[in-house]
Amino acid sequence: MPAPVDLSALIKAYDVRGTYPEQLDAGVARAIGAAFADVVVLPEAPAGARARVVVGNDMRPSGPELVRAFAEGLTARGVDVVLIGLCSTDGLYHASGALGVPGAMFTASHNPAQYNGIKLCRAGARPVGQDSGLADVRELAGRYLAEGVPAVDAAGTVSEQDMLGEYARFLRGLVDLSGIRPLKVVVDAGNGMGGHTVPAVLGTGAGLPALPLDVVPLYFELDGTFPNHEANPLEPENLRDLQAAVVEHGADLGLAFDGDADRCFVVDENGDAVSPSAITALVGLREVERELAAGRTPTVIHNLITSQVVPDLLQAAGARTVRTRVGHSFIKAQMAEHDAVFGGEHSAHYYFRDFFFADTGMLAAMHVLAALGGQPHPLSALADQYQPYVASGEINSRVEDVAAARARVVEAYVTQQGGGPAEVDELDGLTVSHWGGHPQWWFNLRASNTEPLLRLNVEAADEDIMEKVRDDVLGLVRQEETR
Numbered sequence: 001m002p003a004p005v006d007l008s009a010l011i012k013a014y015d016v017r018g019t020y021p022e023q024l025d026a027g028v029a030r031a032i033g034a035a036f037a038d039v040v041v042l043p044e045a046p047a048g049a050r051a052r053v054v055v056g057n058d059m060r061p062s063g064p065e066l067v068r069a070f071a072e073g074l075t076a077r078g079v080d081v082v083l084i085g086l087c088s089t090d091g092l093y094h095a096s097g098a099l100g101v102p103g104a105m106f107t108a109s110h111n112p113a114q115y116n117g118i119k120l121c122r123a124g125a126r127p128v129g130q131d132s133g134l135a136d137v138r139e140l141a142g143r144y145l146a147e148g149v150p151a152v153d154a155a156g157t158v159s160e161q162d163m164l165g166e167y168a169r170f171l172r173g174l175v176d177l178s179g180i181r182p183l184k185v186v187v188d189a190g191n192g193m194g195g196h197t198v199p200a201v202l203g204t205g206a207g208l209p210a211l212p213l214d215v216v217p218l219y220f221e222l223d224g225t226f227p228n229h230e231a232n233p234l235e236p237e238n239l240r241d242l243q244a245a246v247v248e249h250g251a252d253l254g255l256a257f258d259g260d261a262d263r264c265f266v267v268d269e270n271g272d273a274v275s276p277s278a279i280t281a282l283v284g285l286r287e288v289e290r291e292l293a294a295g296r297t298p299t300v301i302h303n304l305i306t307s308q309v310v311p312d313l314l315q316a317a318g319a320r321t322v323r324t325r326v327g328h329s330f331i332k333a334q335m336a337e338h339d340a341v342f343g344g345e346h347s348a349h350y351y352f353r354d355f356f357f358a359d360t361g362m363l364a365a366m367h368v369l370a371a372l373g374g375q376p377h378p379l380s381a382l383a384d385q386y387q388p389y390v391a392s393g394e395i396n397s398r399v400e401d402v403a404a405a406r407a408r409v410v411e412a413y414v415t416q417q418g419g420g421p422a423e424v425d426e427l428d429g430l431t432v433s434h435w436g437g438h439p440q441w442w443f444n445l446r447a448s449n450t451e452p453l454l455r456l457n458v459e460a461a462d463e464d465i466m467e468k469v470r471d472d473v474l475g476l477v478r479q480e481e482t483r
Contacts, residue, residue, distance in 0.1 A: 004142035011138035013130040013449060014329055017108055017117035020062040024116055026069035027145065032118065033073025033104075034149040035140035040122060040133050041079050041102050051079045051156075054095045054163075056087035057106035058193050058260050060224035062116045066106055070118070075156035076149050084163045086222070088193040088261035090360035093125040094167045097356035100124060107193075107260040110232035113225045125356035126336070129329035164197070168206040174354055175366040177202075177211045180373025186254040188218040188242040190231035194257030195220030201362055202369075213369070216249050218242060231259035234347060236273075243271035253372060253379045255365050263348040264361030266368055268379040277307035278386035280344025283367040284310065287342040287352075288319045301334045301343035301351065303327075304428055305444055305457045307389055308435060310344065325428040326446070332357055346394075346457070389440075390466045392458040397477045402447050405454055406430065408476045409445055429455075439465045443473055 007028070010018040016032065018024045037051070045051035053074055057063035071081040084095050089105050096103035102122050108115035120128040120137070128134050187202075189195035195217070199205035202213055218241060219228045229238045233256035246254040246267055254267040266274040284300045291298035298319045302310045303326045311321040324334045328351075331343050335357040343351035350364035351357060372379050399405045413432045414424050421437040424430070429446030441460035448455060454477050460466035 002146040004139070005145040007138050007142050007145075011134060011141070013134070014327060015117055015119045015134075017111065017115065019114050020060075020066070020116045024066065026065055028141070029066040029069040029118075030073040031141040031144040031149060032137065033070035034077050034144050035073075035137045036102075036104065036120060037074050037077035037079045039136045039140060040120070040128060041074070042077065044102065044123060052082060052099070052101040053079055054082045054084060054092065054099055054101055054103045055106070056084045056092040056095065056103070058088070058224070059086065059191070059196075059222035060106075060108065060113070060116050063106045063224070066116060070104060070106070071158055073144075073149055075158060076151045077156070078152040078154055079156040081156060081158045083158060083160045085160065086193070086196055087163065087167075088197045088362070089119060090262045090355070090358065090362060091163065091167045091193075091197060092119070093121065093356060093358040093360070094170055095163045096121050096123065096125045097358070098163070098166060098170070105260070109260050109262070110230065110234070110258040112230060121358075125358040127329045127332045132329070164200050165206040167197070168200040168208055171201050171360075171363055171366060172208060174352075174363060175370050177213070177366060177369055177373065178209070180212055180370060181376070182212040182214065183253070183369060183373050184214040184216065184249060184251040185369070186216040186218060186242060186245045186249055186251045187220075188233075188239075188245070188254065188256040189220050189261070190233070190238070190257065190259065191219045191221055191223040191226050191228060192231040192257060192259035193222070193261040195222055197261055197362060198257075201366070212373070216245065216251060218245055226259075231257075233258055233263070233265040239265065239267065239273060243267050243273075247271045253368070255368075257361055262359055262361050264350070264365045265348050266365075266379075268383055270380055272380065274379065274383045275307065275387055275391065276344065276346050276348040277310055277391070278383050279348070279364060279368065280306060280350070281310050281313050281386040282371055282382070283350060283364055284314050284319070284342050284344060285317055286367055286371060288314060288317045291341050292318055298342075299338045299340040301331055301338065301340045303331065303345045304431055305346040305394070306344060307346075307387075307391060307459055308442070309386055309388055313386070323427070328359060331359075389459050389461055390463045392456070392466060392470045395456045395470070395474065396448075397454045397456065397474065398452060399454055399477060400452065402452055402454055405477045405479070406445060406447070408479060409473055412472075412476055441465050441469045443469055445473065445477070
């Protein structure tokens with residue numbers, strides 16, 4: 001019997017992600033589809049009912065071929081497949097939640113054009129990660145690649161269903177924008193799926209009534225080769241066109257979506273970026289207010305890289321906050337466990353209980369539009385309330401010996417301090433916090449799961465302290481590289 005194919009370089013902790021066709025081709029997609037059927041779909045299928053999966057894809061040229069092969073793997077195992085075609089990742093999550101079936105989204109998110117991948121979920125958009133089925137999918141898909149996919153007697157069927165209009169109506173039902181003041185908004189879709197979803201949700205593309213929004217489109221043409229810039233707004237250079245367009249058009253704000261449009265970044269009327277932590281605080285306060293008005297005690301989830309302003313403001317508003325590790329599978333698990341109304345990450349992923357505990361950049365954008373349009377002040381003034389501290393942003397250092405570099409930081413900040421005023425935890429990497437003393441600062445140092453990198457985030461109450469802590473920790477991390 002042939003040895004199973006090792007897919008560990010392709011199927012990782014959160015999703016499937018690799019180059020096409022070197023790592024992910026039709027044969028691999030077919031095997032993953034069959035393994036997904038056996039590990040997740042069939043065991044969860046209601047008794048006496050046909051097992052179904054909903055499948056969508058972004059605008060990458062390799063998507064249709066990979067979707068067809070994936071569907072072949074599912075149907076070979078007796079699973080019915082509902083194809084919804086072009087969609088955003090949160091559009092796929094909506095379909096999984098609305099139809100009550102597991103889902104698969106073919107996307108490589110913000111990665112360059114040569115990549116593709118798959119985000120898998122259980123019924124109701126519940127995540128499939130390393131510890132919730134993905135490791136078993138990887139192992140079984142490797143066997144199927146080596147031995148072939150066994151077919152059942154009653155193969156599944158393939159049908160098509162358009163879910164875009166229902167997705168748009170669902171979101172419109174969560175945030176009412178009809179009564180806001182008129183706003184001009186520039187949207188940079190980066191040739192990604194925002195060009196498909198924004199006209200449907202914020203415009204009249206899905207047959208919904210017009211909103212008081214003047215949308216200026218930037219790179220709405222779907223093109224998985226990304227001819228204008230990479231669809232990764234986390235990188236500052238990919239925001240420059242949006243920032244310039246906002247100023248040029250005298251817009252009230254700008255929105256930038258990543259390739260699969262599940263993340264949304266915001267710039268104010270001056271073209272300045274608004275931090276995702278500020279957006280987390282802004283949206284979180286809206287959701288907390290709504291929960292309190294309904295007589296419920298709100299819980300909000302945030303990861304440990306998020307600004308201190310998030311727990312500060314949300315706790316003051318009456319919310320319980322839960323700090324968690326970085327990564328969507330951890331956030332989603334905590335969202336469900338605590339029945340949290342909202343969750344936010346520093347990477348501009350925003351999670352909503354009313355959206356199946358899943359992340360959606362579009363719903364976050366609608367909250368920002370509602371908050372801005374519900375009062376007379378510019379976004380810069382509004383955002384200033386949620387950005388009182390100074391952050392370094394994530395700084396990556398490539399080091400030969402990650403463990404030794406981390407040990408130098410521990411020696412300097414933990415061992416030599418002898419349990420002094422700084423608080424230390426290892427929830428996700430090393431976090432050292434001096435927020436309870438003076439001066440106020442904290443930093444987190446995390447190792448990459450896939451590269452010899454250490455990722456540093458620093459926040460402080462003022463610029464000088466942030467720079468001092470940042471430079472000191474970086475000096476310790478990079479010490480071996482300068483010898």
